[in-house]
Amino acid sequence: MAKVIGLVGVGLIGGSMVLDLKEKGFASKIIGSDLSDTNLKKALELKIIDEAVDLDNLISRSDIIVLATPVNATVELVPYVLDRISEDKFVLDVGSTKSMLSDAVANHANRGNFVATHPMSGTEFSGPEAAFKGLFKDRVAIICDPEKSNPKALNVISEMYYHLDMRLILMDAHSHDEHVGYVSHLSHAISYALAVAVLDKEKDDTAIFNLAAGGFASTVRLAKSSVDMWLPIFEQNADHILPILDIYLDKLSSFRNYLEQRDTEQLGKFIKEANRIKDKLKK
Amino acid sequence: MAKVIGLVGVGLIGGSMVLDLKEKGFASKIIGSDLSDTNLKKALELKIIDEAVDLDNLISRSDIIVLATPVNATVELVPYVLDRISEDKFVLDVGSTKSMLSDAVANHANRGNFVATHPMSGTEFSGPEAAFKGLFKDRVAIICDPEKSNPKALNVISEMYYHLDMRLILMDAHSHDEHVGYVSHLSHAISYALAVAVLDKEKDDTAIFNLAAGGFASTVRLAKSSVDMWLPIFEQNADHILPILDIYLDKLSSFRNYLEQRDTEQLGKFIKEANRIKDKLKK
Numbered sequence: 001m002a003k004v005i006g007l008v009g010v011g012l013i014g015g016s017m018v019l020d021l022k023e024k025g026f027a028s029k030i031i032g033s034d035l036s037d038t039n040l041k042k043a044l045e046l047k048i049i050d051e052a053v054d055l056d057n058l059i060s061r062s063d064i065i066v067l068a069t070p071v072n073a074t075v076e077l078v079p080y081v082l083d084r085i086s087e088d089k090f091v092l093d094v095g096s097t098k099s100m101l102s103d104a105v106a107n108h109a110n111r112g113n114f115v116a117t118h119p120m121s122g123t124e125f126s127g128p129e130a131a132f133k134g135l136f137k138d139r140v141a142i143i144c145d146p147e148k149s150n151p152k153a154l155n156v157i158s159e160m161y162y163h164l165d166m167r168l169i170l171m172d173a174h175s176h177d178e179h180v181g182y183v184s185h186l187s188h189a190i191s192y193a194l195a196v197a198v199l200d201k202e203k204d205d206t207a208i209f210n211l212a213a214g215g216f217a218s219t220v221r222l223a224k225s226s227v228d229m230w231l232p233i234f235e236q237n238a239d240h241i242l243p244i245l246d247i248y249l250d251k252l253s254s255f256r257n258y259l260e261q262r263d264t265e266q267l268g269k270f271i272k273e274a275n276r277i278k279d280k281l282k283k
Numbered sequence: 284m285a286k287v288i289g290l291v292g293v294g295l296i297g298g299s300m301v302l303d304l305k306e307k308g309f310a311s312k313i314i315g316s317d318l319s320d321t322n323l324k325k326a327l328e329l330k331i332i333d334e335a336v337d338l339d340n341l342i343s344r345s346d347i348i349v350l351a352t353p354v355n356a357t358v359e360l361v362p363y364v365l366d367r368i369s370e371d372k373f374v375l376d377v378g379s380t381k382s383m384l385s386d387a388v389a390n391h392a393n394r395g396n397f398v399a400t401h402p403m404s405g406t407e408f409s410g411p412e413a414a415f416k417g418l419f420k421d422r423v424a425i426i427c428d429p430e431k432s433n434p435k436a437l438n439v440i441s442e443m444y445y446h447l448d449m450r451l452i453l454m455d456a457h458s459h460d461e462h463v464g465y466v467s468h469l470s471h472a473i474s475y476a477l478a479v480a481v482l483d484k485e486k487d488d489t490a491i492f493n494l495a496a497g498g499f500a501s502t503v504r505l506a507k508s509s510v511d512m513w514l515p516i517f518e519q520n521a522d523h524i525l526p527i528l529d530i531y532l533d534k535l536s537s538f539r540n541y542l543e544q545r546d547t548e549q550l551g552k553f554i555k556e557a558n559r560i561k562d563k564l565k566k
Contacts, residue, residue: 122498182481187502190473193535195557198465201530215405217564218501219470224561227554234550238542245539247484249532252476256528259521267517271510274478278507281500 002028006062008055008077010034010043012122013094014068015131017164019048023133026163033058035073043128059084064092064156071095072232075104082110090153092117092160096180097236098144098173112150115157118142118176119166120184124224141166142180144173181240186248188222188230189241195223285311289345291338291360293317293326295405296377297351298414300447302331306416309446316341318356326411342367347375347439354378355515358387365393373436375400375443379463380519381427381456395433398440401425401459402449403467407507424449425463427456464523469531471505471513472524478506 005027007014021027032049034040040052059065059081067077074093078101081091092115093101105111121139123130141161146154161168171179198220234241258266288310290297304310315332317323323335342348342364350360357376361384364374375398376384388394402424406413424444429437444451454462481503517524541549 182484183499186480187477187498189538190477190535191502192554192557193531193538194470194473195560196553197469197527197531197534199556199559199563200534201465201527215470215505216466218504219474220560220564221501222498223557225558227551227558230554231547231551234542235545235547238545242539242543244480244484245535245542248476248480249535249539251480251483252473252528252532252535255472255476256525256532259517259528260525262518262521264514264518268510268514270479271475271513273482274475274506275508275510276482277478277503280482281503 002026003063004029004031004061006053006058006065007032007049008034008058008065008067008081009069009073010039010048010128011068012126012128012130012135013119014066015043015046015048015128016133016135017066017068017094017119019131019133020136020164021160024163026160031058031061039128046128046131048128048131055080056084059089062089064090064160067091067093067095069095070229070232071097071101071236075101075236078105078114079108082108082114085110085113087113089113090115090156092157094119096184096233098176099240100236102145102148102173106148111148113153115146115149115153116144116173117157117161118144118180119161119164120180124221126226126229137165139166141168142176143168143170144176146170177237177240181237181244185233185237185241186244188225189234189245190248191220191222194220285309286346287312287314287344289336289341289348290315290332291317291341291348291350291364292352292356293322293331293411294351295409295411295413295418296402297349298326298329298331298411299404299416299418300349300351300377300402302414302416303419303447304443307446309443314341314344322411329411329414331411331414338363339367342372345372347373347443350374350376350378352378353512353515354380354384354519358384358519361388361397362391365391365397368393368396370396372396373398373439375440377402379467379516381459382523383519385428385431385456389431394431396436398429398432398436399427399456400440400444401427401463402444402447403463407504409509409512420448422449424451425459426451426453427459429453460520460523464520464527468516468520468524469527471508472517472528473531474503474505477503 002025005018007018007030010032018030030049031051031053032043033053033055043049044052065081067074074095090113094117098116119136119141121136255270288301290301290313293315301313313332314334314336315326316336316338326332327335348364350357357378373396377400381399402419404419404422538553
């Protein structure tokens with residue numbers, strides 16, 4: 001039976017999810033809530049949501065409550081929502097960090113009605129205007145700590161991701177934060193630093209930035225990502241990101257030293273080792 | 284009048300150029316030469332070139348000679364070709380470094396018939412199979428040290444780039460190498476280091492690499508780039524790349540230290556500063 005979905009946070013991720021869930025018939029109605037009235041109005045205009053409501057109204061009227069807010073807000077929201085739901089309602093988050101959230105709800109009486117998820121897709125843009133259909137197709141969604149959710153909740157939420165055409169991987173919150181630290185958070189950190197370094201040097205000449213269209217653009221793309229979303233991610237996952245950043249800084253320093261010494265053999269080895277990433281990534 | 288173009292190095296860049304130049308009618312015939320017989324055969328099969336010849340034959344029969352080889356080979360090839368041309372033939376390179384090349388031909392009697400150019404486009408792939416029409420459309424081509432080429436040579440080569448739909452920017456070789464160090468070479472260095480760091484850590488689990496499809500894939504894309512092309516670029520431009528790499532390492536270390544200290548204010552400032560890159564890049 002099609003569900004009423006309550007979307008808290010009408011941005012890129014949540015907006016894109018409900019656009020597809022409505023189209024696929026999984027959702028009969030989308031009601032939305034957001035701290036920003038501007039974004040809430042835009043989401044209505046763009047037909048991402050059918051109705052704008054306040055949070056308590058949303059909780060009481062939804063079958064499934066999707067929390068698609070920055071991760072610092074999510075840690076506060078999950079217990080607040082779990083305090084107020086009946087046993088036939090399910091709650092999920094879609095955030096990029098899980099350890100702190102896992103701890104925050106570990107002992108909640110309604111923990112079983114919550115599923116910690118991370119649909120791994122996105123763009124460097126944010127807000128309801130950035131939402132589009134098909135964002136999640138064929139991407140991976142991670143379900144964290146599935147043994148802490150009750151079977152009914154897992155069933156409903158996995159069906160929801162089935163309708164988004166996503167592939168599910170189940171893992172514990174700690175492993176999630178470590179892996180995601182590597183493949184997502186580290187990439188954002190090095191991209192932010194690239195933007196800051198280049199802006200520091202190339203102060204005057206905006207034409208220069210567009211020279212290397214392909215290469216520079218793809219490496220610096222993530223540096224456009226929103227501070228409201230990413231600052232809380234870095235803070236919540238600092239313990240996993242710091243050792244990863246140190247390994248990265250160490251590797252790049254080695255490259256720098258080989259270059260300074262004009263050590264052709266070591267530089268060549270380094271690049272060939274990097275080339276092995278080809279075999280690890282899908283075409 | 285349509286020209287016979289001699290292409291030395293039948294890879295991604297040279298191959299893509301001649302495919303368009305033939306289609307646009309600027310070239311009447313493409314003859315090709317390459318150290319790799321395999322690539323030369325592939326280029327014939329793919330109709331990138333009309334005829335495979337040896338280098339001396341190519342030089343004597345071409346109106347325009349395009350040197351699209353790794354930059355270490357280019358530094359040797361330009362004087363070799365200039366030694367053997369008549370005054371109605373023109374030579375250009377398309378490499379990513381210019382200072383060393385500029386020095387190598389500074390005093391050549393036929394310097395005026397050579398134009399140092401850098402059409403700024405590409406992909407992470409290489410070889411004739413990677414070539415495709417439209418690679419250069421609306422991208423920037425840099426002409427280096429135009430005052431050292433004679434007016435006829437500049438006229439012919441600028442017409443050639445007109446037929447590739449490229450926008451020309453003229454600058455001296457030193458400025459080219461410094462700017463390109465920032466927007467292209469640095470991006471490659473940090474992407475290679477990302478690949479090496481992640482491969483070092485995530486030894487076993489290939490599924491992990493595909494988790495963060497969008498973000499990681501775009502940041503690590505350049506790490507697939509060929510060692511034959513990139514090792515000589517790093518070596519030739521080391522003097523410009525080293526100070527840039529040091530600025531980058533310094534910025535990323537600052538980010539790391541703010542994160543370790545959980546300094547929300549400085550982390551937020553850093554990300555907002557990085558976000559300014561949005562205004563500098565074309566949509």
